[in-house]
Amino acid sequence: MEYLVQSDRVREALEEVKGLLVGKTSMACMGDMLTLAAFSHAVPINHSLLGAYTTEREALTACQDRQPDLLYITEQLEQGYGINLALKVKNISPVTRVLLFLHRESQDVVREAIEANVDGIIFVHSIGQSADGDFLKSIRAIANGSSYYPKEVRTMAGYVKSIELAGLSDRESEVLEALCQGMSNKEMAEVLFVSPETIKSHVSTVIGKLGVKDRTQAVISAIRAGM
Template sequence: MQFDPKSEQLQAVTQKSKSLWGGKTAVVAMGDLLTLAAFSLFPPITNTLVGSCSTEREALAACKDKQPDLLYVTECLEQGYGIPLAVKVKAVSPNTRVLLLLHRENQEVVRDALDAHIDGIAFVSSIGQGFDGDFFKSLEAMADGNTYYPKKVRETAGFKKGLILNELSSRETEVLEALCQGMSNKEIAEVMVVSTETIKSHVSTIISKLGVKDRTQAVIACIRAGI
């Protein structure tokens, strides 16, 4: 893939990313120092950055101290690992949302991320694909407080279709599938031509029926059910 930093598409993504995360803060944790530097210098990231780290210990300390809105992390760090870091960060900074950028597109890593209740996953291979790429879509979803597990990630997880969703109505299942795609309540309401309050009610019912505590866990239950 050719990468043109001056392309119109990339410039448009850059501008929209700035507006998505305006006024928010972020920490970046990546094991490869060149990738860490390049990512940290990307304008939408730079403008929100309160910590740029290569080790699990440094990133955890930065999140505890700064309480950022978002943590970008890769699975492999210079010292430590990204998925255990995500769990620790949730304990010291509960409102920090975690976006895991995966180099390895394999089942084991994706399932580990599901077990850690990570808010969003994007494969590194999706970076540079503009508005249609999972990286931008994950940022857009998480800026609105949603969860993002794209189709490629769900397929990589490899769960066979199960019975866990049988107790949901067809409309509730439809809403849950939309949540998996990172759609907000407003976006789902527009597609289904109902009110936002109706979607909120469906989401609350879904969470209750599945016995989970939030949207992220509901989405993970959906993925484990092979949806």
């Protein structure tokens, strides 16, 4: 598969990512030094990056000290394990939102990542599929306070559909599905043809009915219920 790095659409996407990250700080932790170096030098990422690491211990210490807005990780690290890092970071730096790039596409690994309450999961193979693919969509979602669990990831998780979400109305279920796709309130309002204020009310109701504290936990509840 060719990645058309010089295409106008790719350049537009990179500029959009750069704009989304203005005013935010980030860190990266990836086990492969080539991948880490290439990622860290990417123009949309570099200007917000506080540090880049290959081990769980280094990244955890840095997150505790500097409390970045975003942390990009892979599950494979030089030392340690990325999903363990994500779980620990949530405890010592609650402001940090975590985006996980998964190399291993198995049910066990996906479920383990979901249980770590990461804010977004994308499979590495999906990154270059299109300029408007999972990477850009995940950055849009996480930078705007939403979560990103694409259908491919939810399917791989393989949870059996349950009646856990039966208390939601049809419209609330639509809102929850949109949350799983990483949509902002504005995007949901445009898709569902209602006002952003109505969407905000629906999101609050969904969070309340599911008994969770935020949008990410609402998405995770939906995935566990087989949505």
